Amino acid sequence: MSPLQESAFEFARRLPPSPAPAADAREKQRLLREAWKACADFGLFTMAVPRELGGDGFSNVEILDVLEGLGEGCSNDGLLFAIGAHLWAVIQPIARFGTPAQCERYLPSLTSGEWIGAHAKTESENDSAAPSTRFVEAGDGYTIDGLKMFVTNAPAADLFIVFATRDPSLGPNGASAFLVEAADSGITTGRDEPKLGLDASMLSSVALRDVTVARGRLLGKVDGGKDIFACAMSWERLFILAPLLGAMKRQTLRAVEYARQRRVNGRPIGKLQMVSSRIADMYVRYITVRALLRENALLRDSEELSSARVSAAKLMLAESGMLQHLDALRLHGGYGYMTEAGIESELRGAIGGLIYSGTAEAQRVMIAHELGL
Numbered sequence: 040m041s042p043l044q045e046s047a048f049e050f051a052r053r054l055p056p057s058p059a060p061a062a063d064a065r066e067k068q069r070l071l072r073e074a075w076k077a078c079a080d081f082g083l084f085t086m087a088v089p090r091e092l093g094g095d096g097f098s099n100v101e102i103l104d105v106l107e108g109l110g111e112g113c114s115n116d117g118l119l120f121a122i123g124a125h126l127w128a129v130i131q132p133i134a135r136f137g138t139p140a141q142c143e144r145y146l147p148s149l150t151s152g153e154w155i156g157a158h159a160k161t162e163s164e165n166d167s168a169a170p171s172t173r174f175v176e177a178g179d180g181y182t183i184d185g186l187k188m189f190v191t192n193a194p195a196a197d198l199f200i201v202f203a204t205r206d207p208s209l210g211p212n213g214a215s216a217f218l219v220e221a222a223d224s225g226i227t228t229g230r231d232e233p234k235l236g237l238d239a240s241m242l243s244s245v246a247l248r249d250v251t252v253a254r255g256r257l258l259g260k261v262d263g264g265k266d267i268f269a270c271a272m273s274w275e276r277l278f279i280l281a282p283l284l285g286a287m288k289r290q291t292l293r294a295v296e297y298a299r300q301r302r303v304n305g306r307p308i309g310k311l312q313m314v315s316s317r318i319a320d321m322y323v324r325y326i327t328v329r330a331l332l333r334e335n336a337l338l339r340d341s342e343e344l345s346s347a348r349v350s351a352a353k354l355m356l357a358e359s360g361m362l363q364h365l366d367a368l369r370l371h372g373g374y375g376y377m378t379e380a381g382i383e384s385e386l387r388g389a390i391g392g393l394i395y396s397g398t399a400e401a402q403r404v405m406i407a408h409e410l411g412l
């Protein structure tokens with residue numbers, strides 16, 4: 040383990056455990072805010088911000104080390120996911136596309152742990168040929184109307200990056216991105232949606248009714264939302280699942296330990312080849328995905344990373360992470376199925392990786408497209 044990974048691992052061990060699936064929304068929000076402050080003090084929110092904007096400007100390999108350490112040290116997958124949405128889909132697009140005034144207004148609050156960010160792109164009528172959230176020019180600004188769905192962090196968020204179009208016939212590539220504050224008039228969030236996993240994270244719809252913002256709230260250019268979204272996804276698809284890598288390692292080490300101790304018919308189950316072979320597969324899965332992610336981080340550091348490779352790693356990590364938790368659960372027998380074992384909640388969370396930041400199918404479509412199909 041590198042010193043960075045080690046310090047992230049030690050820090051993550053002190054983060055709060057995952058709340059119960061049906062935890063009260065106010066309590067979840069309180070826990071999120073508390074953890075946000077701790078993560079900011081640790082330096083998590085500045086690690087990927089360029090030095091000229093007051094960040095630490097870590098390399099992609101260093102960022103990966105930190106994220107793997109976090110995932111190994113902390114099984115609160117929902118918290119790590121919520122942090123990922125804030126880091127990759129909010130802080131990064133602002134740091135890369137924000138005007139000096141926007142960076143000055145938003146980055147200090149987002150990196151100090153004071154503000155929580157959310158990225159509002161998905162719509163209920165996800166007809167990509169005609170996004171339904173609209174904006175019109177209004178005096179010296181813009182008025183936005185529409186409804187967004189499945190927005191991570193929304194119930195707790197202070198700032199939203201909202202995608203809207205001035206003309207649905209422009210299609211998804213014609214959207215624009217806006218910085219909308221929770222305190223702006225006309226924006227409301229729905230209830231924290233009950234969901235399969237990632238229990239500490241909050242997610243809801245976001246309704247915008249005549250939300251009027253000044254011109255300075257446009258992020259990037261008019262009709263330039265695709266660049267903002269591409270920037271967010273290039274970070275998010277590379278890193279949002281990276282803590283799962285640490286969890287895969289943790290599950291492998293734990294499986295070895297359990298297989299040595301658990302005896303059936305007088306023998307440790309680790310002596311049974313069907314058990315040891317499962318653990319060998321877990322190890323292979325972990326080191327294979329780790330190698331792929333590290334290669335991507337290195338390629339990104341030298342600016343040679345293709346989007347097909349990003350999609351490939353996101354896809355592999357999502358599918359392998361889910362299988363790893365399923366294997367861990369099966370290896371622990373009946374106990375593995377019990378909540379007390381702490382495996383089922385991470386298995387539920389890992390399934391989300393097949394959907395968010397673009398489904399597994401969407402990653403395959405993008406890979407095939409880049410291959411010329």
Ligand SMILES: Cc1cc2nc3c(=O)[nH]c(=O)nc-3n(C[C@H](O)[C@H](O)[C@H](O)COP(=O)(O)OP(=O)(O)OC[C@H]3O[C@@H](n4cnc5c(N)ncnc54)[C@H](O)[C@@H]3O)c2cc1C
Pocket residue numbers: 124157158159160161165188189190191192237242391394395396397398399400401404
């Ligand atoms: C935990 C979680 C957190 C999320 N957080 C956010 C967030 O913060 N912000 C945000 O904007 N969104 C968020 N989302 C939404 C997420 O990005 C979308 O759910 C996801 O991109 C899929 O879009 P959809 O739900 O509209 O599915 P659909 O596009 O309706 O897809 C339905 C099915 O059709 C398949 N499909 C669709 N198109 C194709 C194709 N061309 N080829 C093959 N198969 C296809 C899909 O793979 C899927 O199996 C989140 C979702 C989850 C589960």
